[in-house]
Amino acid sequence: MEHCILQVALDTPLDLTFDYRWRQTAAEPLPQVGQLAIVPFGRREAAGVIVGIAGHSEVPEAKLKDVLAVRSQLPPLSPQWLALCGFAADYYQRPLGEVALPGLPKNLRILKTVALDRALKKLAKSVTEHDASPVNTPQLNAEQQQAVSAIAEAKGFAPLLLYGVTGSGKTEVYLQAAAGILAAADAAGELAQILILVPEINLTPQLESNIRTRFPGLDVVSLHSGLAEGERTLNWLAAHLGRARIILGTRLAILASLPHLKLIVIDEEHDPSYKQQEGLRYSARDLAVWRAHQLAIPVVLGSATPSLETWQHAQAKRYRKLELRERAVKDAVLPQVRMIDMERDKPADGLTSTLVAALKLRLERGEQSLLFLNRRGYAPVLSCDSCGWISNCTRCTSFMVLHKPDRRLRCHHCSLELYIPKSCPTCGNIDLQPLGRGTQRVEEGLQSLFPQARILRIDADSTRLKGSAQTAFDSVHRGDVDILIGTQMVAKGHDFKRLTLVGVMNPDTALFSHDYRASERLFAQLMQVAGRAGRAGQKEGGSVSQVMIQSRYPNHPLYSAVVGHDYDGFATSLLEERQQAALPPFIYQALLRAEARELDTALAFLQDAVACIEHHGITMHDPIPMTMTRVANVERAQLLVECSSRPGLQAFLKDWMQILRQTKTRAKWSLEVDPVDI
CATH class of the missing domain: 3.40.50.300 (P-loop containing nucleotide triphosphate hydrolases)
Structure with missing residues (x-):
C-alpha cells in the first residue's frame, strides 16, 4: 500500500486548500488533479476538487485525515476549467472552492454513488451516431449571412457584438453559425461543443425545442437551477463527457465543464440577470468573454439594446460589431x-x-x-385614509404588497405574509384602500x-x-x-x-x-x-x-x-454622461456590504474597513445605510470603492481582503466586484 497527499479545495469561506492522506489499494487507480474527492471536514463529509498532489504535507501526520472516496469513474475536470475557476476566484475575491463546487450537481458531491452510477449507465446505453447537419434551414437575408460568415471565419479569440433589432433573426444567426462550427469539427474528426446562454429559465424551453428540431441527431442539454437533481446530473455529465454538443443554460452554465468548447453565445447580453446577486457575485457575461479568450474561440454577444460596457467595447473596436437593422420575417417592420x-x-x-x-x-x-x-400583486400598498396608516413590513424597510386573490399582504423581500386586516390596525377604520396597481x-x-x-x-x-x-x-x-x-x-x-x-x-x-x-x-x-x-x-x-x-x-x-x-x-x-460623471464603464467599482442586527454595528465595521489600510489612488466613499436598509430584521450598510484602473483596484482588493478576513466583527460582510445595484 502506498499513500500520497491530496490538496483539496472545499466550499468554505477559508481562502486555502486542505491536505488529506490518500491510501492506495490494489483496486484503485492513482488520483489526478481535477478529480472530485469526498473528505471528512469537521463533523461532516464534504466534496472537494483535487488541485494538487504531493509526497508529503506540512500538517503533522497525526492530524492528517484520510480521503473517503475519489470519483475515479469520472474523467478529471480539465486544467482549463480549473483555470477558469481560479480566475473567477481571484477577480471576485472568493476562495477557489466557493467558485468550483456550488456549480457541480449535488449527486457528485455526496459519498453515495448510486445516483451518479445510474446516470453514467443511462448515458452509456444511449450512445448513438450523431449527425450535426441541420434540417429545414431557413434562408438568411444578406445581413444575417454576413454575420454567420463573420463568426465562421473568426480565428482565435474573437468577441463579436451581434447588434440586431428585435425580430431581426439573431437566433437564426446563432444556430447557423453553430451548425457551421459543428460540421467543420466533424469533417476534421474532432469534437465541438456550443454553449448558448440565455438570461432566464423561462426562455430555455422554446429555444431548446427549436434547437432539437433543427439538430435532430445531436445531444442537446439544458443547465439551469430549475432542473430536478437527477436531470441536472445527467445533463452535466453529458456536457463533461463531451456527449452533449449544444448546451443551453442560464448564468450557472458558464461554469460547466465543457472540454470541447468551440463557441459561446450570450443572448440578450445586456440583461442584468447574468449577474449573480448572492454568494459568488459573478457576471456570466464577463466570465464568458474571459473563457473565450482563454480557449481562443469566438464569443457572440447578442442584443437589440447592448449594455453600455459592451457598446463602449464595440465603439473602441475591441469588439467587432455585426448589425442586423431589419426584421427577418418578410413584411415585418418595427412597431x-x-x-x-x-x-x-x-x-x-x-x-x-x-x-x-x-x-x-x-x-x-x-x-x-x-x-x-x-x-x-394587486397593489403596492394598502392604506387608511382616516389616519394615514400604510401596510409597512414589520421586518423590512418596505411595504407589504396586497395580493387580493390570496387575501394576503406579502413582503416581496422577506416573504412575510399576513392576512388582510378587516380594519385599520391604528384607528379601526374598515374602509382600507389599495394604492397603485x-x-x-x-x-x-x-x-x-x-x-x-x-x-x-x-x-x-x-x-x-x-x-x-x-x-x-x-x-x-x-x-x-x-x-x-x-x-x-x-x-x-x-x-x-x-x-x-x-x-x-x-x-x-x-x-x-x-x-x-x-x-x-x-x-x-x-x-x-x-x-x-x-x-x-x-x-x-x-x-x-x-x-x-x-x-x-x-x-x-x-x-x-x-x-x-x-x-x-x-x-x-x-x-x-457617464464619462463626465466618472461612472462605469469609465471607472471600476467594488461594493463592501455589511449586515448586523443593529445598523451601528454594520456601519462601525465599514468605518474600520476604511481605516485599516492605506488607499492611495483608491476612492473610498463614506459608509452609508443601503436604500433597503432593513430586510428580515437585519440592518444593512455599504461602502463604495472606486479606482480609474482595473488592475489597481484588483491589487488593492487582494490586500484589503486579507486584512478584513482576519478582522473580528459581529457584522456579516461580503464584497461585490463590478456591482450592478448601488
Whole structure:
C-alpha cells in the first residue's frame, strides 16, 4: 500500500486548500488533479476538487485525515476549467472552492454513488451516431449571412457584438453559425461543443425545442437551477463527457465543464440577470468573454439594446460589431411607438381611453395584445385614509404588497405574509384602500372591461408551480389568449406571432431613480417589450403593430429615443454622461456590504474597513445605510470603492481582503466586484 497527499479545495469561506492522506489499494487507480474527492471536514463529509498532489504535507501526520472516496469513474475536470475557476476566484475575491463546487450537481458531491452510477449507465446505453447537419434551414437575408460568415471565419479569440433589432433573426444567426462550427469539427474528426446562454429559465424551453428540431441527431442539454437533481446530473455529465454538443443554460452554465468548447453565445447580453446577486457575485457575461479568450474561440454577444460596457467595447473596436437593422420575417417592420400623455388622457382603472380603444380594436380583429406592468400583486400598498396608516413590513424597510386573490399582504423581500386586516390596525377604520396597481388589479379591471376576452396573467405569482410558465406561454403561442398581462417575464425573447399591440403602464418611476443605471435598464426594457409586437408581419386587413406607452412625461428624452427606435443615439448620449460623471464603464467599482442586527454595528465595521489600510489612488466613499436598509430584521450598510484602473483596484482588493478576513466583527460582510445595484 502506498499513500500520497491530496490538496483539496472545499466550499468554505477559508481562502486555502486542505491536505488529506490518500491510501492506495490494489483496486484503485492513482488520483489526478481535477478529480472530485469526498473528505471528512469537521463533523461532516464534504466534496472537494483535487488541485494538487504531493509526497508529503506540512500538517503533522497525526492530524492528517484520510480521503473517503475519489470519483475515479469520472474523467478529471480539465486544467482549463480549473483555470477558469481560479480566475473567477481571484477577480471576485472568493476562495477557489466557493467558485468550483456550488456549480457541480449535488449527486457528485455526496459519498453515495448510486445516483451518479445510474446516470453514467443511462448515458452509456444511449450512445448513438450523431449527425450535426441541420434540417429545414431557413434562408438568411444578406445581413444575417454576413454575420454567420463573420463568426465562421473568426480565428482565435474573437468577441463579436451581434447588434440586431428585435425580430431581426439573431437566433437564426446563432444556430447557423453553430451548425457551421459543428460540421467543420466533424469533417476534421474532432469534437465541438456550443454553449448558448440565455438570461432566464423561462426562455430555455422554446429555444431548446427549436434547437432539437433543427439538430435532430445531436445531444442537446439544458443547465439551469430549475432542473430536478437527477436531470441536472445527467445533463452535466453529458456536457463533461463531451456527449452533449449544444448546451443551453442560464448564468450557472458558464461554469460547466465543457472540454470541447468551440463557441459561446450570450443572448440578450445586456440583461442584468447574468449577474449573480448572492454568494459568488459573478457576471456570466464577463466570465464568458474571459473563457473565450482563454480557449481562443469566438464569443457572440447578442442584443437589440447592448449594455453600455459592451457598446463602449464595440465603439473602441475591441469588439467587432455585426448589425442586423431589419426584421427577418418578410413584411415585418418595427412597431410604431406612440406616447400617451396621461395628463390629457386621464386613466380610469390605470388605462387611458386611447389604450382601451386599441385593445378593443385588436379583440374585434382576433389579434393579441400585451399589457406590460413590471409590478406584481394587486397593489403596492394598502392604506387608511382616516389616519394615514400604510401596510409597512414589520421586518423590512418596505411595504407589504396586497395580493387580493390570496387575501394576503406579502413582503416581496422577506416573504412575510399576513392576512388582510378587516380594519385599520391604528384607528379601526374598515374602509382600507389599495394604492397603485399591480398585475392582479389590472387583470381584474380588464375582466370587467372585456368580459368576453380570454385574459391571461404571467408573473412570478401565477407561475410558481414547476412547468406552469411554459404551459402559460404555450397557450399564448397557440392563440388561446386575447390579452396577456405580464411583468418582465414576458418582455424578452418570446416570439408571439399573433401579437400586434403592446401597452406599457407606469414606466415613469424609473426616470427618477437614484440608481444611475435605471435609465439604461428602462430603455432596454421598453425596447425589448416593444419588440414583441408585429414580429410575424402585417396580415391583410390586420392592424399595424403598435406600442403605446402611458406617461406623465411624454416629452422626456428617453421616450423620444424609444419612439425613434434610436438606441445608437441614446447609448452615445448616455456614455458621454457617464464619462463626465466618472461612472462605469469609465471607472471600476467594488461594493463592501455589511449586515448586523443593529445598523451601528454594520456601519462601525465599514468605518474600520476604511481605516485599516492605506488607499492611495483608491476612492473610498463614506459608509452609508443601503436604500433597503432593513430586510428580515437585519440592518444593512455599504461602502463604495472606486479606482480609474482595473488592475489597481484588483491589487488593492487582494490586500484589503486579507486584512478584513482576519478582522473580528459581529457584522456579516461580503464584497461585490463590478456591482450592478448601488
